[in-house]
Amino acid sequence: MNFNPKMLQIYLVGGTQDTHHDSYEFLAKVEEAMQAGITAFQYREKDSSTMTADARLVMARRLVEMGNRYSIPVLIDDDVQMALRVGADGVHVGQDDEKIEQVIKEAADKLIIGYSCNTAAEVEKANQLSAIDYLGCGPVFETTSKVDADPVLGLTKLKKLNKLSTHPLVAIGGLSLENIPEVLKTGVAGLSMISLVLNSKNITETIEKIKTLVK
Numbered sequence: 001m002n003f004n005p006k007m008l009q010i011y012l013v014g015g016t017q018d019t020h021h022d023s024y025e026f027l028a029k030v031e032e033a034m035q036a037g038i039t040a041f042q043y044r045e046k047d048s049s050t051m052t053a054d055a056r057l058v059m060a061r062r063l064v065e066m067g068n069r070y071s072i073p074v075l076i077d078d079d080v081q082m083a084l085r086v087g088a089d090g091v092h093v094g095q096d097d098e099k100i101e102q103v104i105k106e107a108a109d110k111l112i113i114g115y116s117c118n119t120a121a122e123v124e125k126a127n128q129l130s131a132i133d134y135l136g137c138g139p140v141f142e143t144t145s146k147v148d149a150d151p152v153l154g155l156t157k158l159k160k161l162n163k164l165s166t167h168p169l170v171a172i173g174g175l176s177l178e179n180i181p182e183v184l185k186t187g188v189a190g191l192s193m194i195s196l197v198l199n200s201k202n203i204t205e206t207i208e209k210i211k212t213l214v215k
């Protein structure tokens with residue numbers, strides 16, 4: 001699937017660590033979210049996960065197959081080789097992950113490339129790299145979903161980074177139904193979240209509410 005900034009509008013991120021290491025619950029929740037209308041999904045299985053490399057590969061294949069059924073792009077966090085192997089639509093890399101130049105070499109023209117940035121210097125560097133499709137910026141607010149999260153950005157810094165960036169930007173970290181309207185006012189292209197959706201008692205209803213805010 002070719003990149004389109006609209007894909008960033010409701011961008012769900014998650015791995016089995018976000019559903020108490022229960023693979024069935026994880027797949028069921030992602031499927032409900034896809035049915036309800038998320039616009040992209042990123043498979044992010046963290047080191048805290050108990051899954052073997054083979055199990056991650058099987059999970060990634062299932063998610064790509066699910067994404068194909070719902071015509072929703074599936075990206076893989078921090079693993080270009082896995083993304084290429086399972087036929088994913090893209091890869092997302094952080095500042096500490098594989099070096100961005102190396103990722104571009106391996107993935108340009110094959111995968112959508114997302115890159116985490118949370119300082120002006122990082123955004124300026126990303127502006128020089130035209131193979132990057134979008135930037136992920138956060139955490140905008142406090143989050144409990146990422147153990148090694150950078151300091152909280154807040155809305156003022158987010159707005160500045162968005163203005164500075166030549167790439168479309170997706171906001172991540174601590175997003176809630178209450179703060180999404182303020183986040184959208186910064187002009188970002190999209191919203192990315194884990195717990196707002198995966199911890200929701202009613203995923204379909206939550207996504208319906210996000211959709212009305214994004215419109």
Ligand code: 3NM
Pocket residue numbers: 013116136137138139140142143144145146149150172173174175192193194195196
């Ligand atoms: N990346 P929640 S914050 C995966 O700042 C991730 O780059 C972040 O989870 C960053 O929506 C984060 O539950 C966790 O706050 C987002």
